[in-house]
Amino acid sequence: MAYEVKTVESKEQWDSFVTSHPEANFLQSWQWGEFHTSRSKTIVRRGIYDDNKLVAVYTGHVEPARRGIHLEIAGGPIVDWQNQSLVEKVFADIADMAKRLGCVYVRIRPQLLDSPTARHQFGNLGLKKAPMYLSVELAGVIDLTKTDQEILQGMRQRLRRALRKAEKNTITVEKSTDPAAIKEFYKIQLQTAGRHQFVAFSEDFLTKQFAAFAKDNSAVLYTAKYQGEILAQNFMIFYGNEASYHYGVSTELGTTLSGAPLLHLQAMRDARERGITRYNFWGIVDETDTNHRFYGVSVFKRGFGVEELRYLPAHDLIINRTAYLKTKLIETTRRKIRRV
Structure with missing residues (x-):
């Protein structure tokens, strides 16, 4: 089978294909990709065609890290994983693009559920488990075909009382949906980071990310207030079949x-109105990983x-195997220090 591989130029064609895949x-x-472009990152948007x-597809961006320039592909590629010849074509193109861009390695976290079969497939493709995570590896989701009442019944009693x-x-x-609203979000994030001991994102990073999605009404900032004072804010992204608590x-x-x-319940209702059937609370950590810095917030998310x-x-x-040795050493050490 003669596949054609090329850069995709049409946003409509791209999003139509990606959103047709429920995962x-x-x-x-x-x-x-537009978000990373706004931050002066080199991006790739590649499509594989069969008879036009x-x-x-897969999209990724180049990270010019001192530990090793690399291409990051999170949540992709979007491909039929049962079609081995197609999968091999995708990964051959990924390797070719990485070489052209001068990358030491490509880090990929696919939208593929973990299993011995999936690990075997990646091993056969020549990939090795990364020393550091890329995006969410364990997610907590809720089925939005459930009613509010059914979701409430599934919550822990403590959350229902809240x-x-x-x-x-x-x-x-x-x-x-105004990117200017991120300024206040950023200020509160600094306070939250101080309490929970994590490194805050920059205001520029958050604003550009929000703006990229707000253009399509896909990003919404939810704010809970009591007597005019802010209590909490959620940065939500609605895309395809998923509402993400980002x-x-x-x-x-x-x-x-x-x-x-209260913000989550409102976002769930809004997601249903958009025809979305999955609410993603984003990352959680294993229940046994009590020393992880995000253990507390994971308990909150599981409460739903x-x-x-x-x-x-x-x-x-x-x-580049020789240069990659430096990356592996640095990241293995970093992961232990950061407790992630």
């Missing part, structure tokens, strides 16, 4: 008055009664 999310969207019909408390306190929810922040007052659960999806962990396609 896909915004990490392979056209807008995700698009049958697989929601009743929020309603009793007449907490309000506001929505915005980032969230809360004030000290918000931790007392429990504004965050999520179904856990474990994706195949990040794998590396090594282009």
Whole structure:
């Protein structure tokens, strides 16, 4: 079979293909590439065609890291994993593009559930498990074909009490698609990062990311307020079949008055109105990993009664084996220090 591989130039063609796959999310969207372009990153958007019909795609961006220049492909490629000849064509093109771009390796975290079969397939393609994660590997999701009442019944009692408390306190929810609103989100993120000991994203990073999706009404900032004071904010992305809780922040007052659960319920209702059937709380950590810095927030997310999806962990396609040794050493050490 003679496949044709080329750069995809049409946003409409790209998003139509990606959103036709229910497992896909915004990490392979056209807008995700636009975000990286706005940050002066080199991106690739490649499509594989069979008789002029698009049958697989992948998008990624080049990270000019000192530990090793590499191509990152998160949530992709979008391909029929049962079609081995097509999969091989995709990965041959990925390797070729990485070489052209001067990359030491390619890091890939596919939208593929973890299994011995998937690991064997990646091993046969010449990939090795990466020393550092790429995007979410364990996600908590909720089926939005359920009603509000069914979702509430599946929640832990503590969360249901928090929601009743929020309603009793007449907490309000506001929505915005204005990138300028990220300024306040960024300020609260700095406070949240201080309390939970993580490195905050820059205001520029958050604003450009939000702006890339807000152009299509795909990004919404939800804000819970009590008597005019902000309690919590959620940065949501709606794309294809998935509503993603991408980032969230809360004030000290918000931790007392429990504004965050109310934001999630509202976002779920809005997602249903868009025809979306999956709500993704994004990353969680194993219940036994009590020393992980995100263990606490994972407990909160599990409180909603999520179904856990474990994706195949990040794998590396090594282009320059000698230079890659430096990357592996640095990242193995870094992961231990950061407790991630």
